[in-house]
Amino acid sequence: MKIRSFVAVDLPEPLRRLIWEKIITPLKGIPAKVSYVREESLHITLKFMGDVEEADLKRLYELLTSSICGFGEIFLMTEKTGYFGARNFPQVLWLGLTGDTGRLALLAEKIESATKKLGVGREKKKFLPHITIGRVKSAQNANFLIAKLEESTIQPFQFVVDRVFIKQSILKPQGALYNNLYEIPLKGGSDEK
Template identity: 30%
Template sequence: MKKTLRLFIAAPIPDAVTRFLKNTRTTLDQPGLNIRWVPVENIHLTLKFIGDIDAVSVDPIAERMDAAAGANASFALIARSVGGFPNLRSFRVLWVGVDGDTRRLETLQRSVESELETLGLERERRRFHPHFTLARARQRVDGGRFGLLDASWTQHASEAFRVDRICLLASVLKPSGAEYTRLHTSYLAG
């Protein structure tokens, strides 16, 4: 029997950004806001969701990640503003956005997609929208009711941080939430 793993590639975030996201969560958490918060230690910047794949594919994926990372220099980002999918006025996913050198982030993400395509993995069809997921809801939530449409949230920002590595993570879904195991780390150039 084949062993399959649920995989994705993400850029880890430093402790200072994790604290910023935790403080954001604390500020946003209000009675009546019926959402399920993502544990802050599980928050990351996803570059590519691979999905369920045979465990023997881990090494070839790691090699392609190394090639993508090595072709890109490190860069700086900022966690900024609060948003929602499909929109903040009526959301099911609450997130903090990404600002800074987003062109380099998009170039890195396209490099990862291109390298994995050589292994037969399909490109993501949706436009890349970098973000940090804070919470999910079973039903749409009215962001205006909880003050999330206030203009001050657009200025809400972390300190700048460097993206200098990407990680291959395995996700195990449990009733208590997802648990992640790091399988490989690839370092960006410079």
């Protein structure tokens, strides 16, 4: 059986609540067609894989356990908001990250290498660390939406990445639901030897 899946970092609950209250809730006041990420589902995607056989996900867990366990913690901090796409028709609304983003990119590359062994295609775009907050469905009121997004801020929030998850994505009319399938700790040591 194939499972729609991805590898991600979960966010601490206080950060998810802050993003929801200070960024997403005010944006919802703009009459625009945007599918916002649910508060409990906010995360950092490291690799979207699409539909993958269940047995391959188990194999990926084994590959990642051997390649990233011991990678060590990654320290990140939230930054400003932004978007992918054109200002008059943005595609994705996001909250940027700063801190040890170089190590986060290295972690994403290790995950990319592991998924390649399973025949999952390589990402076409360069990894840009961010938290997706919404996907824009129409250009309607895009200028108002982007103006509100650009004035949306939160105090920088520091957090530690100490594990990643292989997640299942279940598409529903009201938005995607995510289930954690496997957890891979990054505990101990550093990847630099």
